[in-house]
């Protein structure tokens with residue numbers, strides 16, 4: 001039986017673009033997210049357009065019991081995952097202590113714990129098989145602290161460091177691990193996190209998800225450790241290393257503040 005690429009958060013945005021880019025290259029897909037209708041129509045469309053097998057599984061990855069259910073089902077079906085794409089993620093913004101704790105907890109469950117758990121279970125199978133590939137989606141936010149988006153930035157720092165370390169651990173077993181660090185992308189991410197993205201759009205700072213997905217797939221093919229899709233943004237980690245951390249925090253805060261909702265916005 002040929003294997004599957006399991007993509008989390010495949011019902012929209014970057015996950016959907018990654019699913020399409022992988023289907024175009026003939027990969028069978030297992031799409032995971034919460035919105036059944038979206039997953040069903042995406043799976044149907046991609047299998048018709050690219051002649052691949054596209055399955056889907058509804059799962060709220062911020063619920064540990066549902067993650068267990070997904071893993072158990074994979075185990076029972078003996079479906080082989082040869083590419084795991086941990087893409088599902090959410091943001092939150094504003095003064096951390098003023099945010100709903102339930103949203104902050106959901107962010108950690110999804111961005112950190114679910115990703116870590118899928119790497120543990122599916123990465124374990126890959127290690128025993130001596131083959132497989134993992135792509136974890138972090139962000140450019142992973143390289144620094146992000147006041148006013150503190151939990152989100154920290155979750156992505158976790159994903160970056162965890163993925164780099166896992167790469168070194170699994171390389172001797174033939175398992176490749178990469179981490180994707182995009183800058184701002186034109187997706188529902190901003191709306192869902194109650195962030196304003198008009199300023200970024202006006203300054204043409206939003207990449208298209210298709211552009212990012214293409215760079216991600218190319219990065220995977222080259223087995224890059226860290227994939228930063230936009231060439232200008234590749235300088236950021238080096239620049240940050242030379243910047244005093246207090247200054248980096250001030251700059252990050254200045255960049256996040258205009259994204260916050262204002263009085264009169266629906267979610268302000």
Ligand SMILES: NC(=O)c1ccc[n+]([C@@H]2O[C@H](COP(=O)([O-])OP(=O)(O)OC[C@H]3O[C@@H](n4cnc5c(N)ncnc54)[C@H](OP(=O)(O)O)[C@@H]3O)[C@@H](O)[C@H]2O)c1
Pocket residue numbers: 008009010011012013014015032033034035036038059060061062063087088089090091110137138139140181182183184185186187188189190192
């Ligand atoms: N957009 C950006 O500027 C940007 C920049 C850097 C990194 N990223 C990262 O890119 C990844 C994808 O985000 P995106 O920009 O494509 O945003 P998006 O369009 O909002 O997509 C998020 C995806 O995650 C899924 N998801 C959300 N909560 C979930 C849950 N509890 N369980 C299962 N799936 C869930 C959503 O599907 P359902 O609603 O159907 O569950 C959706 O498919 C995230 O990790 C994000 O942090 C985004």
